[in-house]
Amino acid sequence: MIAAIVSVQNKDEVTIFEHMPRMGKKLLLTGSGKCNISNTDMDISHFHGGDMSRIKAVLEKCPPDVTLDFFRGLGLLMRERKGGLYPYCEQASAVVDVLRFSIRDLGVDVLTQANVLSVQKLIPSDNGLERGFAVTTDQGRFLFDKVIMCTGSACNRNTGSDGSGYSLAKALGHTVIKPAPALTHLKCEEDFFASIAGIRTQANVSLYECSKDCGKETLLGSMGGELQITRSGISGIPVMNLSFLAVRALDDGQKIKGSLDLLPDVDEEDIQGYIRSRIDNNPDRLADELFIGVLAKPLGMCICKRANVGLKTPCKTLTSAHISILGKLIKKFDVTVTGYGGFDESQSACGGVSLLEVDDDLESTIVPGLFFAGEILDVNGDCGGYNLQWAASSAMVAARRHHDSGDMI
Numbered sequence: 552m553i554a555a556i557v558s559v560q561n562k563d564e565v566t567i568f569e570h571m572p573r574m575g576k577k578l579l580l581t582g583s584g585k586c587n588i589s590n591t592d593m594d595i596s597h598f599h600g601g602d603m604s605r606i607k608a609v610l611e612k613c614p615p616d617v618t619l620d621f622f623r624g625l626g627l628l629m630r631e632r633k634g635g636l637y638p639y640c641e642q643a644s645a646v647v648d649v650l651r652f653s654i655r656d657l658g659v660d661v662l663t664q665a666n667v668l669s670v671q672k673l674i675p676s677d678n679g680l681e682r683g684f685a686v687t688t689d690q691g692r693f694l695f696d697k698v699i700m701c702t703g704s705a706c707n708r709n710t711g712s713d714g715s716g717y718s719l720a721k722a723l724g725h726t727v728i729k730p731a732p733a734l735t736h737l738k739c740e741e742d743f744f745a746s747i748a749g750i751r752t753q754a755n756v757s758l759y760e761c762s763k764d765c766g767k768e769t770l771l772g773s774m775g776g777e778l779q780i781t782r783s784g785i786s787g788i789p790v791m792n793l794s795f796l797a798v799r800a801l802d803d804g805q806k807i808k809g810s811l812d813l814l815p816d817v818d819e820e821d822i823q824g825y826i827r828s829r830i831d832n833n834p835d836r837l838a839d840e841l842f843i844g845v846l847a848k849p850l851g852m853c854i855c856k857r858a859n860v861g862l863k864t865p866c867k868t869l870t871s872a873h874i875s876i877l878g879k880l881i882k883k884f885d886v887t888v889t890g891y892g893g894f895d896e897s898q899s900a901c902g903g904v905s906l907l908e909v910d911d912d913l914e915s916t917i918v919p920g921l922f923f924a925g926e927i928l929d930v931n932g933d934c935g936g937y938n939l940q941w942a943a944s945s946a947m948v949a950a951r952r953h954h955d956s957g958d959m960i
């Protein structure tokens with residue numbers, strides 16, 4: 552939608568093909584219905600993909616300020632919350648509507664319920680009648696000078712991004728780096744998750760790839776934030792942001808360990824001191840009350856069980872060895888990651904059209920005149936507005952390039 556608006560503003564003639572009844576269905580789901588469009592912290596480390604220099608080049612060509620001005624130009628008032636940028640009314644539908652109405656007012660041809668079945672680069676025929684691209688849909692065949700492919704990924708298929716864009720790109724000769732869910736929850740092996748499900752707590756989450764015998768551990772990534780414990784494992788922003796690393800490693804057959812620091816602001820020695828003073832002050836209390844006021848009760852009980860401390864053990868009988876194990880478990884609550892939420896449970900995808908086969912204007916180096924933008928490319932961003940920022944910047948870069956070359960699409 553952004554690519555179409557920018558192209559028309561630059562005097563191109565544009566047709567949008569959308570196979571859903573309406574455009575922008577996924578946008579309506581974003582930011583829990585509030586649409587986290589962008590972020591004040593645009594450090595490049597929030598983006599991941601097969602060629603960081605290309606991602607950087609695109610974001611430099613079209614920085615967040617430009618895309619935010621674009622939205623303001625469409626009439627969208629925005630506000631910041633904890634660095635995240637949202638529509639002022641906190642309704643994703645407002646973002647969809649400003650885009651939709653602008654598209655209508657600019658006179659863009661929009662064909663909805665038009666499934667693109669193939670995009671074909673035409674070889675100029677002898678009579679020179681056909682050139683550019685033929686786009687074949689279930690509503691007919693159309694000719695264009697240029698094509699911008701913005702078909703999204705395979706996440707949340709019911710929003711329309713069903714992965715068909717990957718096949719269209721492959722048919723044109725592009726390499727598609729194996730798409731996989733990113734920004735998803737992780738499933739863990741341990742059987743205690745049902746007893747602690749629903750807990751949300753500040754934590755530092757680290758993921759390690761373990762060698763087959765688990766002798767050697769390699770840190771994949773580490774991040775702090777709100778950890779959410781589910782019936783099947785772990786979720787929350789730090790887990791989601793790190794999830795694509797685990798997904799890739801699990802798909803490669805690696806073993807993954809998660810290590811949760813449940814009191815990231817306190818060091819282990821202080822935790823042990825705290826446990827000791829707690830025991831001294833309340834010697835007759837039972838172990839199941841040891842962590843009350845510090846950790847959620849079920850989590851404290853789970854830690855006791857993992858330390859082989861009976862829940863009805865009087866605190867005064869706990870030994871130094873117990874205290875040491877309890878302190879270690881709070882700082883290193885290890886879990887075995889065995890799976891992940893699939894495409895329909897994830898908020899973005901890693902993988903996609905290789906960045907090595909597009910230039911800094913996102914034009915294909917294999918098929919001149921073909922451009923890509925958004926999540927179809929091998930780029931994934933962290934939670935916090937980075938995926939929509941990528942979609943916006945890449946769409947504007949691809950659309951502007953048409954103008955620079957003076958061609959019509």
Ligand SMILES: Cc1cc2nc3c(=O)[nH]c(=O)nc-3n(C[C@H](O)[C@H](O)[C@H](O)COP(=O)(O)OP(=O)(O)OC[C@H]3O[C@@H](n4cnc5c(N)ncnc54)[C@H](O)[C@@H]3O)c2cc1C
Binds near residue numbers: 571710716942
């Ligand atoms: C639940 C959820 C919450 C999210 N929250 C946020 C957030 O707050 N902030 C953020 O930055 N990101 C968020 N994201 C990610 C963000 O929505 C996506 O990265 C972004 O929408 C990608 O934009 P896109 O235009 O590339 O693809 P999409 O938005 O997926 O759009 C692709 C469009 O192409 C159409 N299409 C696909 N194939 C065909 C075909 N063959 N023929 C015709 N039409 C086709 C689809 O129907 C779809 O309308 C969230 C995602 C989800 C699922």
